[in-house]
Amino acid sequence: MGRPSATKSTLTLDDVDLFATETFVQGVPHHIFKLLRKEAPVFWHPEPGGPGFWVITKYEDVDHVSMHPETFSSGKRGVFIVDPPPEAGAVLGLLLLNQDAPQHTRYRRLVSRAFTPKLVLGLEPHIRDVTNGIIDKIADKGECDFVTDIAADLPLQAIALLIGVPMEDRQKVFDWSNQMIGAEDPEYSTGPEVPLRASMELYAYAQQLADKRRKEPKDDILSTLLAADFDGEELTEADFNAFFLLLSVAGNETTRNTISHGMKALMDYPDQRQRLLDDPTMIMTAVDEILRWSSPVMQFRRTATHDTEIRGVKIKEGDKVVIYYPSANRDEDIFPDADTFDVGRTPNPHVAFGPGGPHFCLGASLARLEIRIMFEALMKRLPEMEQAGPASYLRSNFIGGIKHLPVTYTPERN
Ligand code: HEM
Numbered sequence: 001m002g003r004p005s006a007t008k009s010t011l012t013l014d015d016v017d018l019f020a021t022e023t024f025v026q027g028v029p030h031h032i033f034k035l036l037r038k039e040a041p042v043f044w045h046p047e048p049g050g051p052g053f054w055v056i057t058k059y060e061d062v063d064h065v066s067m068h069p070e071t072f073s074s075g076k077r078g079v080f081i082v083d084p085p086p087e088a089g090a091v092l093g094l095l096l097l098n099q100d101a102p103q104h105t106r107y108r109r110l111v112s113r114a115f116t117p118k119l120v121l122g123l124e125p126h127i128r129d130v131t132n133g134i135i136d137k138i139a140d141k142g143e144c145d146f147v148t149d150i151a152a153d154l155p156l157q158a159i160a161l162l163i164g165v166p167m168e169d170r171q172k173v174f175d176w177s178n179q180m181i182g183a184e185d186p187e188y189s190t191g192p193e194v195p196l197r198a199s200m201e202l203y204a205y206a207q208q209l210a211d212k213r214r215k216e217p218k219d220d221i222l223s224t225l226l227a228a229d230f231d232g233e234e235l236t237e238a239d240f241n242a243f244f245l246l247l248s249v250a251g252n253e254t255t256r257n258t259i260s261h262g263m264k265a266l267m268d269y270p271d272q273r274q275r276l277l278d279d280p281t282m283i284m285t286a287v288d289e290i291l292r293w294s295s296p297v298m299q300f301r302r303t304a305t306h307d308t309e310i311r312g313v314k315i316k317e318g319d320k321v322v323i324y325y326p327s328a329n330r331d332e333d334i335f336p337d338a339d340t341f342d343v344g345r346t347p348n349p350h351v352a353f354g355p356g357g358p359h360f361c362l363g364a365s366l367a368r369l370e371i372r373i374m375f376e377a378l379m380k381r382l383p384e385m386e387q388a389g390p391a392s393y394l395r396s397n398f399i400g401g402i403k404h405l406p407v408t409y410t411p412e413r414n
Contacts, residue, residue: 013040018055018299018324019047019081021184021395028298028400030339033057033327042313045322053081053301053320054310059331059351061310062323065302066357072302072321074359075100079300080398081322094242097250097300097359104358110235111243112362114162114221120365123161127370130157131377139381139412143388146405147260151374155255158370159247164222165209176202177248185395187403199245206244207237251363253399254296258352258367259374260402261294265341266375267387267407272343277383280376286343287371292350293341295326296400300359325351326400385409 016032017023023032036043036057043055056062065072078084078098092098096107134153138144156174159165165173179198181188210226217223225243228234235243266273276282301322304315315321329350330338353361361367378385388408394401 011035013043016043016045016055018045019397021397024298024397024400025393025395027391027393028295028326030326030330033324033330037327037331042310042315047081047320050082051320053322054313054315056310056321056323057327057331058311059328059334062325062328062351063355064310065321065323066351066355066359069100069302069358071305071308073100073305074098074300074302075104076303076305077320079302081299081301081320091242094238095246096243096362097246101358106233107235107239108358108362110229110233110239111225113229114225115362115365117365119162119221120369123158123366124369124373126161127154127158127373128377130154130161131370131373135377135381142411143406143408146263146385146407147256147402148404150378151256151259151263154259154370154374155252155367156248158255158366159251162221162366163225163244163247164218164220169205169209173202173205173248176205177252180245180249181253181399184397185403202245202248203241206241209244210237210240247363250361251366253401255363255367255370257296257394257399257401258291258294258371260405261296261400262290262371262375263378263385263407264387264391264402264405265290265293267385269341272341273379273383276343276375277379280379282343283372283376285346285348286375287368288348288350289341289343289345290371290375291352291368292329292335292345292348294400295329295350295352297352298326298398298400299324300354325354328355381412382409 011031013035016036018032023029036055041056041058041061043057044052045055046052056065075093075098078092084092096104096111099107131154134150138149144150156177157170160170160173176198180195180202209222213222214226217227225235226240266276276286299322301320304317304319304321306317308315329335329352332338334349353364353367385407386409387405389406391402392404394403
């Protein structure tokens with residue numbers, strides 16, 4: 001993992017294809033990113049059916065693009081490589097991710113109220129209960145699919161806890177969220193209409209939930225989110241529904257895949273797992289290294305608002321500029337031994353959540369909490385887990401995902 005394979009050593013820039021989902025079915029193509037960082041850190045990539053896009057792979061440049069939203073816009077035409085169809089533009093524009101200041105600033109301030117450190121840390125005992133409940137179900141079996149049996153549930157449970165989705169509704173919210181993701185992968189997508197229908201149902205559900213709470217406010221996060229803030233500003237109905245939808249997607253696959261990649265890395269590098277087992281206080285640095293190593297969001301796109309340059313390469317107004325987080329996270333100019341998984345790595349200025357501009361991951365502290373609690377529980381309860389078959393990877397150029405990871409372990413009650 002993480003090292004260019006011998007068969008790929010003759011790769012040239014002509015072979016680079018970061019658009020085809022096929023490129024990702026063996027895992028994140030770090031050998032391609034390495035080549036680009038070395039030979040063409042600002043690389044013009046053709047796009048089937050589109051104008052093409054710039055591929056940005058160096059840490060410093062990913063940082064530069066993220067920190068200059070006035071030059072590299074999220075709002076102009078969204079953050080996905082392919083331009084949205086005109087009819088989808090208005091709806092996508094409601095999502096925080098696809099906005100620029102001042103709209104983004106106001107909206108983000110309102111929704112950030114659900115993510116204060118106090119609220120997130122207050123979830124710790126509940127997240128620990130959910131985690132132990134997940135492990136209870138498989139602890140006696142001695143084998144399971146790590147992704148579907150262990151990693152998949154916690155992220156949605158955590159969001160449901162945070163927002164206060166009633167227990168009886170959680171299963172249907174989980175089903176819709178899962179149907180919305182992985183649309184490119186034939187294993188998940190049963191047709192192009194499924195994600196669309198699921199998102200409409202989730203949207204309608206959010207509306208119902210908000211209506212109920214507006215009528216009967218409680219002392220919970222949902223009521224805080226729906227109330228006006230100090231300046232009298234409040235979320236519109238459409239704002240809230242779109243936010244609910246974004247959380248269900250943004251917080252689901254990302255955290256799930258980080259947990260799966262993290263477990264795979266600990267099994268691939270048993271010496272690193274042993275360090276963590278010997279010294280559980282290393283969990284904080286281990287969580288960050290797992291995030292750097294897995295970096296499940298592979299890219300987001302921006303659109304240049306005027307002519308500019310990156311590393312002396314001319315970028316024209318309207319060009320698509322795509323930043324690759326897993327590549328920045330293996331940049332040898334920033335991380336010594338970048339291809340080594342080191343649970344004690346410090347400093348570790350990874351950009352798995354983005355480098356820290358206005359769109360820095362809103363759920364970063366929640367995700368960190370989930371990952372920490374999950375690995376604390378796994379190291380304690382199932383410390384000898386081993387990979388029992390090949391991992392299969394998500395067919396996507398956007399999310400670096402593991403779909404299945406067969407594992408064995410000593411049953412807990414043996
Ligand atoms: C390991 C898990 C996660 C990873 C790797 C991740 C990664 C990211 C990245 C790379 C961005 C864009 C950053 C930028 O453009 O600078 C982002 C934005 C965002 N994330 Fe996460 N995320 C994770 C978990 C979560 C969770 C658990 C939630 C919520 C429950 C969440 C909610 C969001 C939201 C709402 C945004 C948009 C923020 C904005 O546009 O202002 N994420 N995330």
